[in-house]
Amino acid sequence: MxxxxxxxxxxxxxxxxxxxxxxxxxxxxxxxxxxxxxxxxxxxxxxxxxxxxxxxxxxxxxxxxxxxxxxxxxxxxxxxxxxxxNEFRDRPSGILRINTSEPAARLLLERVVPTFLARYPEMSLDLATENRLVDIVAGGFDAGIRLGEALPQDMIAVRFGGEARFVAVASPGYLAGRRTPQTPDDLKDHECIRFRLPSGKFFRWEFARSGQEIALEVPGSLTLDHLGLMAESAARGLGIAYVSVSVAQPYLDQGKLVLVLGEWCPLIPGLFLYYPGNRHVPLGLRAFIDVLKEAE
Incomplete structure (x- = not known):
């Protein structure tokens, strides 16, 4: 050999x-x-x-x-x-690989990435956007970014971006002539745009009000695996979608979507950058975290 x-x-x-x-x-x-x-x-x-x-x-x-x-x-x-x-260098260099979701990547590109790349010109940033949770260690990533409720165990987490909120939304045209849902149970009488997880299971819509928590697998003729497409489909009048406010906001601002069951959609823990606690933290990742904290 x-x-x-x-x-x-x-x-x-x-x-x-x-x-x-x-x-x-x-x-x-x-x-x-x-x-x-x-x-x-x-x-x-x-x-x-x-x-x-x-x-x-x-x-x-x-x-x-x-x-x-x-x-x-x-x-x-x-x-x-x-x-x-690299620790003996005055400034970090190399490639920083981060696994995240598309909405989180958009937030990073708006608030963090321009400053990071301008401040550390010898660093390269590789953002991988996926709709599924991955093992960042096995995948060769330095860090991941996800909602707080989806963080893997035994990870060090750094919060950024504030609290998050998932909301049910529909177009005024879809709601015209239909009874607007007053409780989550009313969704059974509507066309809901469902989200399929990479595992093949449907994402359950979660609601809470006055201490009451409800998780539903909603009915619907249309199933997608991309939050942006769900909001776009809802804006086209194809049904009610359940997406993050950041995804729905452009359509809400334009009046193409309105909130449904808004009082049932509370704030939840927002985004966190996370990385293994049992490994040496690369200089480039430490620099990125510093910029991330400044953007808060």
Whole structure:
């Protein structure tokens, strides 16, 4: 067996993490064809097949899974070693990878990112927006951003952006000629635009008033997996949507949407940046947190 080089092993770990040659190539700044050739050379040098490839997906073989399990902590230790050297620099440099949702990313782009990049020109910021919770450690992220009620355990959290609120909204046109819901139970008589979670389950609409809490799996003919599309669909009169105020606000300001059951939609803990508490905090992440706190 010919000993593989670090670049090939790093590329292999990226492919397994992304489950995609294209996404891994984008992350590494390489072409998919170059990455595919690297994996062919790696497998030839090691004398064992590491990846199952199809036209639509890629997954590690049993040997590949065993290799990447051993590789992950080694690559993390390498990153930490390089970061230790970075501590001797006057200013942070490198790439900061953060996993978040699209609405949170928009808030960051408005309040935090311009200042961070201007203040630290040697830093690069990689924001990955997904509609699902991910393991930020396994995914190779330095930090994640989510609502407080969805934070993973054993993480250090930094709050920003204030409290949040999810609201039910509908267009005036949809409500015309219909009885406006007065309680959450009235939603059973309406077309609700449902949100499907990555797990395949429907997101339950949560309401609270005077100490009473209700969580409903609402009826509806339209199901989406993107909050922005839900608000847009509601504005088109397709039903009642349940989205964050930040997503609905542009339509509310234009009069294309109105609140439904507003008194049943209280404030909830807002957004938090979180990162593992048992790992060294990179200098770039510390700098980002400082800017985040300034934006409060």
């Amino acid at each position: 010919k000993k593989p080089d670090l670049a090939d092993l790093t590329a292999f770990a990226a492919i397994v993490a992304q489950r995609s040659f294209r996404k891994a190539a984008d992350e590494l700044g390489l072409s998919p064809s170059t990455l595919s050739h690297m994996m062919q050379v790696l497998e030839q040098n090691m004398g064992v097949r590491l990846l199952h490839r199809t036209t639509r997906s890629v997954a590690p073989t049993e040997a590949g899974e065993r290799l990447v399990t051993r590789l992950r902590p080694l690559l993390r230790d390498l990153d930490l070693a390089l970061e230790d050297v």
